[in-house]
Amino acid sequence: MHVDFDCKEQETRTTFHVVHPLDDAPEQKVDLEALGPMRMTAIVRICLLALRGYLLLMFGLLGFRVLQLAGFIRG
Amino acid sequence: MANLLYPGAQAPPAQPKLKSKQVSSKWAAHALTFLMVFGPGLIVMEADNDAGAVSTYVEAGARYGTRLLWLLLLLLPISYFVQEMVVRLGIATGEGHAAMIYRRFGKWWGRFSLADLLLVNFLTLVTEFAAIALAVDQLGVPPVWGVPIAAVALTALALTGSYRRWERIVLFLCLLDLAWFAIAFRMAPPAGEVVRHALLPLPPESGLTASWLFLVIAIVGTTIAPWQLFFQQSCVADKRLRFADLRWARLDTFIGAVFTILVAGCMMLVGAAGFERHWNFTDPAQMAVQLGALFGPIGKNAILLLMINAAVLGATTISLSSAWAYGEVRGWAHSLQKPVREAPGFYAVYALCVTAAAAVVLIPRAPLQLIILSVQVLAGLMLPSAIIFLQLLLSDRELLGDRFVNRSWNNIVNWTIVVLLFALSLLLAAQVAAPRLFPNE
Numbered sequence: 001m002h003v004d005f006d007c008k009e010q011e012t013r014t015t016f017h018v019v020h021p022l023d024d025a026p027e028q029k030v031d032l033e034a035l036g037p038m039r040m041t042a043i044v045r046i047c048l049l050a051l052r053g054y055l056l057l058m059f060g061l062l063g064f065r066v067l068q069l070a071g072f073i074r075g
Numbered sequence: 076m077a078n079l080l081y082p083g084a085q086a087p088p089a090q091p092k093l094k095s096k097q098v099s100s101k102w103a104a105h106a107l108t109f110l111m112v113f114g115p116g117l118i119v120m121e122a123d124n125d126a127g128a129v130s131t132y133v134e135a136g137a138r139y140g141t142r143l144l145w146l147l148l149l150l151l152p153i154s155y156f157v158q159e160m161v162v163r164l165g166i167a168t169g170e171g172h173a174a175m176i177y178r179r180f181g182k183w184w185g186r187f188s189l190a191d192l193l194l195v196n197f198l199t200l201v202t203e204f205a206a207i208a209l210a211v212d213q214l215g216v217p218p219v220w221g222v223p224i225a226a227v228a229l230t231a232l233a234l235t236g237s238y239r240r241w242e243r244i245v246l247f248l249c250l251l252d253l254a255w256f257a258i259a260f261r262m263a264p265p266a267g268e269v270v271r272h273a274l275l276p277l278p279p280e281s282g283l284t285a286s287w288l289f290l291v292i293a294i295v296g297t298t299i300a301p302w303q304l305f306f307q308q309s310c311v312a313d314k315r316l317r318f319a320d321l322r323w324a325r326l327d328t329f330i331g332a333v334f335t336i337l338v339a340g341c342m343m344l345v346g347a348a349g350f351e352r353h354w355n356f357t358d359p360a361q362m363a364v365q366l367g368a369l370f371g372p373i374g375k376n377a378i379l380l381l382m383i384n385a386a387v388l389g390a391t392t393i394s395l396s397s398a399w400a401y402g403e404v405r406g407w408a409h410s411l412q413k414p415v416r417e418a419p420g421f422y423a424v425y426a427l428c429v430t431a432a433a434a435v436v437l438i439p440r441a442p443l444q445l446i447i448l449s450v451q452v453l454a455g456l457m458l459p460s461a462i463i464f465l466q467l468l469l470s471d472r473e474l475l476g477d478r479f480v481n482r483s484w485n486n487i488v489n490w491t492i493v494v495l496l497f498a499l500s501l502l503l504a505a506q507v508a509a510p511r512l513f514p515n516e
Binding site: 036 | 094095096097099100101103104107108112169170174175178181238314315316317318442445452456467471473474475476
């Protein structure tokens, strides 16, 4: 009797299947190739150009300092 | 499109053979899903407590006691906000960060970011192996044996062809850092002072000096590093996290941030205990020897092994961020799920990074001090620009759509972080370019 009751409960219970991301079917993500380069306003372009200049200057300074510390350049 | 939870009666007919775990309650399903998603967040955060970080936090404690704990608490939300953006980007696009910069900002920025990342990562790797050499030497193993063994183990860790295996091993290594809590507790720090210094930013007793300022910059640079952006996005993409996984990935990242900051705090407390006891050390390996007087040889060896663990965690994640980024930009197969024969270039870059860094450390009289200085400055220069790209990408509605794009408050927080990091970056660059500008105490 007790066993029967359990069986009935088993039949009506909702079960959940949890799938590991690596075992799941791949999702459709955004197509980067189709999007192409980002559309930027003139201000963003100018800021990125300034950032490029800043980084090149800083890397140049750092390279100079490293060469100085390594003894290749006298300072 | 794949769903996360399939109530038994509604499983889509197109996916009948998916390997799944069956549970009977929604709570259990959520808990299990979280455990499956859990990993990249904790790993990226805890791996940032690498050998250099151990050294920096211990030094901060040794020089200023508990008076810099507030900085760690301040860095907790900052590191979470930055990495959360990377998680969103990775889940929304399924692509790594290097690929994203290359495709959305063009070849110049793509190649520049990649070259910069590879250079900083390589120099950081050298510092990880330098720490391994110091620690194995104190353990009585000649570095000429210890360093190559570590390099072989690190290479073998990634070559298994299973993301899950790599992740489980690395998560286990992350959890070994729980030992820092026991060590800090054993030091019996004054609880009231710890809480006060964690909540109140007080100046050091010796006043504000250049060396204090640069230690603050070093802690910021150690806690938020450029490779973390590249690593976590690639990791999320390699693990193929789904749209529905976002909230669990956020929780993973938050837990990782809290755990990492707490471990960093413990390291600072251990250094502070040395400060109280007037220990004299210049690196954590020497500190471990001093700790041996308190804990005995087991305690000393435990600290040295924790140092090696920190370096190994840093080395595997940093090498992977290089290998993923290079593979993404070159268009090569780049996944830990693939066997070596299917992604030879990806694994070759990983192995090359590890081997070359180990080899540099074994060169007699290698300029390690110069390398450490270059790592700090390069990372400091790279981080603000990397976060600017992250911010621009996260504001890109065309790329992310309404669901994943930044909200206004995200933008305000992130631009504040960028301004702060730029100011610190400029100070650091000025210090390197003209050291006499900042007189020390």
